[in-house]
Amino acid sequence: MPAPAPVVTGISPKEGPPGTRVTIRGENFGNSPRDLIGLTICGCNCILSAEWITPNKIIARSGPGNGKGDIVVITRLGGVGGCTVQFRGYMETVGPLKESAVWVEEEISSWGRRALTTTAMQQQDPLGLSVEDSSKSLPDDQMNEYFPHPSSESLSSEDFLPARFLLKHHRGTSFDDLKAGLSHLQRKVGAHKEGQLSFLKANVGAVMDQLDTLCVLRDKFEMDALQVRMMPTISLEQSIEASRREADRLFKEVLNRRDNADAARNALSAMQRNKFLFMLPTSIEKNSMKGDYDLIVNDYTRAKSLFSDSDIDIFKKVFEEVDKRIDALIARLKTHLTTMPCTLDDQKKLARNLASLDGENNHAWNAIEARFKYLLESLTAPPEKQPENLLSPASNPPALGANAGNQNWQGELPSKVQVVEDSLEVFTFQFPELWKLGQAYFSGELQVEASPGHNRLFKDMVLKSIKTLCDLVKENLTVPSGTLTPKHKSSSKSSTDFGPWLPHCLTEMIILYNSLRGLDLPSEALAQVNSLIQDLRFHCLFVILKQTTDQVRMLYKQENWMPDLQSSTLPGRQSSGLVTSLPSLFEGKITEAVTLLKESIFVNIPGESSVNPILTNPTVHSQYGSLVQNIFHAFTQTLEHLSSSKEVQSASPMFLSQILTGSVPSSRSSSKKHPSENPLLLILSNCLHTRDVVLPSVMKTLSSLTGGQETPPLALAREAAVNSLSTLDRSICEKYLESKTDPLVGTIEPSMYIGEFDWAKLPEKSATQRGDLRPYIKEIIANLISVNCEVQNVLPSQCQRIQSYIVEMIAEEVSRLMSCIPNFNEEGVLQAHIDLTFLRKTLAPFSTPTARAFFNEAIEAIPPLENDKQKRLLEQVFIGIEARMRLQLLSLTSPSV
Structure with a gap:
C-alpha cells in the first residue's frame, strides 16, 4: 500500500x-x-x-x-x-580580511600599498550585502546597450558607474536591502571622515607648530638675503672649507692617541690573561643571586691557590675585594642555614659550603639546633601561626565514624582535632628531616667531624621532640594514661564531642609509628609512640562505645511506628510478629561501632604480637563488658521511653458503650495522626524480637572483637540484657492489658442495663421472639474480637497470653454482676442462661481455670431452669444463635485449635 x-x-x-x-x-x-x-x-x-x-x-x-x-x-x-x-x-564573497579555505591572491603596488583586485573572489561589496551570482546578471552586450558611454562596474575603475554596478551584482536584491546597504555605506564613509578629523584634532598643536616654524624660516631667509645681499652658495662654500680644516685637525689628534691606545691594548691583554681574577667579585655576586654556591666555592678555592701569595698590587687589591665578598656571602649563608623553613637538601648544601669557605665545624650543628627549635615551635604554636607551606587541609576521617546525631561531624572540624591533625602533619614532615640531618652530621656526609658530646645532645633532641608530640596529642584528645579505669571516665567525657575523629587520629598515629620504625630510631623513642598508641586505643574503645550508648539511647526519636517487613522476614531470623525499624537500627549502631573498632583499634601494628594488647588486658575486658551492658540498657530505656510516649497514650480503645454514652477519650477527638498498629504491641514485639533474634546476632558481632569467643564479661552483659528485656516485656504487656481490660470490663455493666433493663421485669416473649443475646454479650464478643484481631496482626504468638488474662477479667466481672441481681422473673432466668452459656462456650479457647470458676459462680447465681421445656427451649435458642454468629465464633478460635 x-x-x-x-x-x-x-x-x-x-x-x-x-x-x-x-x-x-x-x-x-x-x-x-x-x-x-x-x-x-x-x-x-x-x-x-x-x-x-x-x-x-x-x-x-x-x-x-x-x-x-x-x-x-x-x-x-x-x-x-x-x-x-x-x-x-548564494556564493559568499571572500576578501583579504575574511577567513577562507582557499588562498586569496593579493597584488602589491610599487608604492607599498595593496592594490584593489578586480577578481570576483576578491570583490567586496561596499553596501555590505552578499554579491549574487553573476549568472543572473545581464549580459555584457545588453549592459553596453543600456550604457553606451564608457563605464564599468569595477570599484577600482576610473569609469565606475553605480547603476551598472547595481545591475551587475544586485539585480535580485530587494529595495529594503538596498536601503540598508546605503545606510551601511554612509556609516563607513562617516567613520572614515571622522577618523581623519579625530587625528587632526588630537595633533592640532603639532600641526600649528609646524606651520609657525615654516613661516619663521621663510621670514628669516628673506631677512638674511636683504642684509647680506650675496648668493647663499658662497656662504656654503666657506662653511665646507672650514669643515675640511677642522677634519684635518681632528685626524692629527687621532694619530697622537694611537700610542696611548697601544699602551691600553697591552694592559687589556694582561687583564684578559687574568680575567678569572678580575671577574671573580662579579661572578660571586651573580652566582650568589642564582644560589649556585658550589661554583663560588670552587672559584674561590682556585683563586686562593693562584693569587693569595702574589706581590702585585693590583692582584692584592682585587683579592681583598674578593675576601670582602666572601665574608658577606658567609654571613648570608649562616643566616639562611638557621632561618626556617628550609629544606633538608638546602641545609646540607649550605653546611658543606660554609665548611669549605671558612673551615669551621659548628655550622652543621647550628643547622640541627635550628631545625629542632623550629620543630618545637611548630608543634606548640597556635594553628593560625603554623607554617602554611608545611600544612595542608585536614583530610576527612573514615565514613564509618560519621553519624547523623553528631553535630560536629556535619559541621566544621573540631579545633582540638585540627590541632592534632596539624601537629601530626608538621611532625611527619619535619622530624624525619631532623633525624636525617643528624645522621648526615655524624656520618661525615657534611664534610665536618662531629664533636664527641653532640651524640648525647642529639638523642635528647629526638626524645624531647617525640615527647612533645605525645603530650600534645594527649592534651587535645584528653587521653588518660594507662588503661581504662573508672577514675578516667570523667576525663574522657568531653572527648565524645569529637568521638568520630578519634579513630582517624589513631590511624594517623599508627601511620606515623610505621614511618618512624623505618628511621632506625632509638628504642626509647619508639616506646613513647607505642605507649601513646595503646592509650589512644583504650580511649577510643571507651569513647566509641560511650557514643554508641548515647546514640542508642536517642533512637526513640527515629521511631516511625511503621512495620519493617524486611526485618521481620529475613532468612534465618523470622520474627514472631511485626517489628519496626528500631531493632535493626539498634543492631546497625552496634555493627557500625564494631566495624570502626576493627578498622582502627584492633589493627596490629608492626612489631606487635599476633594477639592485640587489648585482648590480653583484663581491665579493658571488664570495661568492655560494662560498656556493652550500658548499650543494651540504653536500648531498654529507649523502649521504656516509647511505652510512655504520646503516641501510646493517645492510642486509647473505643468501645460501643463509650460511643453510646458519649465517654470518648479526649485524645481521640483530636486530629493527630496515630500509628496504623497499636504502639504498645509494636513495642512489645520489638522487645521480644530484640531478645530472641537481634541479641544473639549482636553478641556474635561483639564476640568477633575477642576472637569469636563470648568472654565472661560479654556473657554477663548478655544475661543482663535478657533479664532487662524480659522485665520490660512483662511491664509492657501489663500496660497493654490495663489499657484494654479496664475499658472493656467497665463497659459490661452499662451495656447490661442500657435502656433501663430489669431482669425481674423482662416481658414474656413468644417462641419466635426468643433466640437472641443481650447487647452486653454481643459487645463483649465484639470487643474481644477487636483485641484478638489487633494482637493477631502484630504479635500472634502472644494472643493466647493476652486473651486469657482479659477473659479472666470478663468472667470475674460477669460473676460479680450476676451475683448482684436481686430477682429474676421466668423470662429473665431463661435469658440469663442463654447469655452465660453462650459466653462461656465462646470464650472456652481462652479460658483458664480461674475464668471457668468465675463462669460457674455466675451461672450458680442464676436460678436454675424449672422444667424440661425450658431446657429444650434453651437448646433450640442456643443452636440458632450459634448458626447466626458462626463468623464471630470462628474469629475467636484459638490459634492452637
Missing part, C-alpha cells in the same frame, strides 16, 4: 552558501534511513550528505545552488514530495 507523499514544512537556516548544514522538518520522511532515496536542495542532489533522523526530521548539506529553490524529499513508498518553504543559496 503506497504511503503519503513527503512534505517539507520547515527548514533551518533559510539561506546560506554551499555546504550549509540544513535541518529539514516535515512529514512522511519514511520509517527508516532506507526509505529515503532522494533529496534535492535548489535543484542540487544532496542525498550523499543527507542523514535521516526521524520520520519528521532530516539533516543535510546544501549544494552549489544559487538563489531560491525548493527542497524535495523522495521516499521509497511515498515518491516525490512537495514543500511549503524555500531555501536561498
Whole structure:
C-alpha cells in the first residue's frame, strides 16, 4: 500500500552558501534511513550528505545552488514530495580580511600599498550585502546597450558607474536591502571622515607648530638675503672649507692617541690573561643571586691557590675585594642555614659550603639546633601561626565514624582535632628531616667531624621532640594514661564531642609509628609512640562505645511506628510478629561501632604480637563488658521511653458503650495522626524480637572483637540484657492489658442495663421472639474480637497470653454482676442462661481455670431452669444463635485449635 507523499514544512537556516548544514522538518520522511532515496536542495542532489533522523526530521548539506529553490524529499513508498518553504543559496564573497579555505591572491603596488583586485573572489561589496551570482546578471552586450558611454562596474575603475554596478551584482536584491546597504555605506564613509578629523584634532598643536616654524624660516631667509645681499652658495662654500680644516685637525689628534691606545691594548691583554681574577667579585655576586654556591666555592678555592701569595698590587687589591665578598656571602649563608623553613637538601648544601669557605665545624650543628627549635615551635604554636607551606587541609576521617546525631561531624572540624591533625602533619614532615640531618652530621656526609658530646645532645633532641608530640596529642584528645579505669571516665567525657575523629587520629598515629620504625630510631623513642598508641586505643574503645550508648539511647526519636517487613522476614531470623525499624537500627549502631573498632583499634601494628594488647588486658575486658551492658540498657530505656510516649497514650480503645454514652477519650477527638498498629504491641514485639533474634546476632558481632569467643564479661552483659528485656516485656504487656481490660470490663455493666433493663421485669416473649443475646454479650464478643484481631496482626504468638488474662477479667466481672441481681422473673432466668452459656462456650479457647470458676459462680447465681421445656427451649435458642454468629465464633478460635 503506497504511503503519503513527503512534505517539507520547515527548514533551518533559510539561506546560506554551499555546504550549509540544513535541518529539514516535515512529514512522511519514511520509517527508516532506507526509505529515503532522494533529496534535492535548489535543484542540487544532496542525498550523499543527507542523514535521516526521524520520520519528521532530516539533516543535510546544501549544494552549489544559487538563489531560491525548493527542497524535495523522495521516499521509497511515498515518491516525490512537495514543500511549503524555500531555501536561498548564494556564493559568499571572500576578501583579504575574511577567513577562507582557499588562498586569496593579493597584488602589491610599487608604492607599498595593496592594490584593489578586480577578481570576483576578491570583490567586496561596499553596501555590505552578499554579491549574487553573476549568472543572473545581464549580459555584457545588453549592459553596453543600456550604457553606451564608457563605464564599468569595477570599484577600482576610473569609469565606475553605480547603476551598472547595481545591475551587475544586485539585480535580485530587494529595495529594503538596498536601503540598508546605503545606510551601511554612509556609516563607513562617516567613520572614515571622522577618523581623519579625530587625528587632526588630537595633533592640532603639532600641526600649528609646524606651520609657525615654516613661516619663521621663510621670514628669516628673506631677512638674511636683504642684509647680506650675496648668493647663499658662497656662504656654503666657506662653511665646507672650514669643515675640511677642522677634519684635518681632528685626524692629527687621532694619530697622537694611537700610542696611548697601544699602551691600553697591552694592559687589556694582561687583564684578559687574568680575567678569572678580575671577574671573580662579579661572578660571586651573580652566582650568589642564582644560589649556585658550589661554583663560588670552587672559584674561590682556585683563586686562593693562584693569587693569595702574589706581590702585585693590583692582584692584592682585587683579592681583598674578593675576601670582602666572601665574608658577606658567609654571613648570608649562616643566616639562611638557621632561618626556617628550609629544606633538608638546602641545609646540607649550605653546611658543606660554609665548611669549605671558612673551615669551621659548628655550622652543621647550628643547622640541627635550628631545625629542632623550629620543630618545637611548630608543634606548640597556635594553628593560625603554623607554617602554611608545611600544612595542608585536614583530610576527612573514615565514613564509618560519621553519624547523623553528631553535630560536629556535619559541621566544621573540631579545633582540638585540627590541632592534632596539624601537629601530626608538621611532625611527619619535619622530624624525619631532623633525624636525617643528624645522621648526615655524624656520618661525615657534611664534610665536618662531629664533636664527641653532640651524640648525647642529639638523642635528647629526638626524645624531647617525640615527647612533645605525645603530650600534645594527649592534651587535645584528653587521653588518660594507662588503661581504662573508672577514675578516667570523667576525663574522657568531653572527648565524645569529637568521638568520630578519634579513630582517624589513631590511624594517623599508627601511620606515623610505621614511618618512624623505618628511621632506625632509638628504642626509647619508639616506646613513647607505642605507649601513646595503646592509650589512644583504650580511649577510643571507651569513647566509641560511650557514643554508641548515647546514640542508642536517642533512637526513640527515629521511631516511625511503621512495620519493617524486611526485618521481620529475613532468612534465618523470622520474627514472631511485626517489628519496626528500631531493632535493626539498634543492631546497625552496634555493627557500625564494631566495624570502626576493627578498622582502627584492633589493627596490629608492626612489631606487635599476633594477639592485640587489648585482648590480653583484663581491665579493658571488664570495661568492655560494662560498656556493652550500658548499650543494651540504653536500648531498654529507649523502649521504656516509647511505652510512655504520646503516641501510646493517645492510642486509647473505643468501645460501643463509650460511643453510646458519649465517654470518648479526649485524645481521640483530636486530629493527630496515630500509628496504623497499636504502639504498645509494636513495642512489645520489638522487645521480644530484640531478645530472641537481634541479641544473639549482636553478641556474635561483639564476640568477633575477642576472637569469636563470648568472654565472661560479654556473657554477663548478655544475661543482663535478657533479664532487662524480659522485665520490660512483662511491664509492657501489663500496660497493654490495663489499657484494654479496664475499658472493656467497665463497659459490661452499662451495656447490661442500657435502656433501663430489669431482669425481674423482662416481658414474656413468644417462641419466635426468643433466640437472641443481650447487647452486653454481643459487645463483649465484639470487643474481644477487636483485641484478638489487633494482637493477631502484630504479635500472634502472644494472643493466647493476652486473651486469657482479659477473659479472666470478663468472667470475674460477669460473676460479680450476676451475683448482684436481686430477682429474676421466668423470662429473665431463661435469658440469663442463654447469655452465660453462650459466653462461656465462646470464650472456652481462652479460658483458664480461674475464668471457668468465675463462669460457674455466675451461672450458680442464676436460678436454675424449672422444667424440661425450658431446657429444650434453651437448646433450640442456643443452636440458632450459634448458626447466626458462626463468623464471630470462628474469629475467636484459638490459634492452637
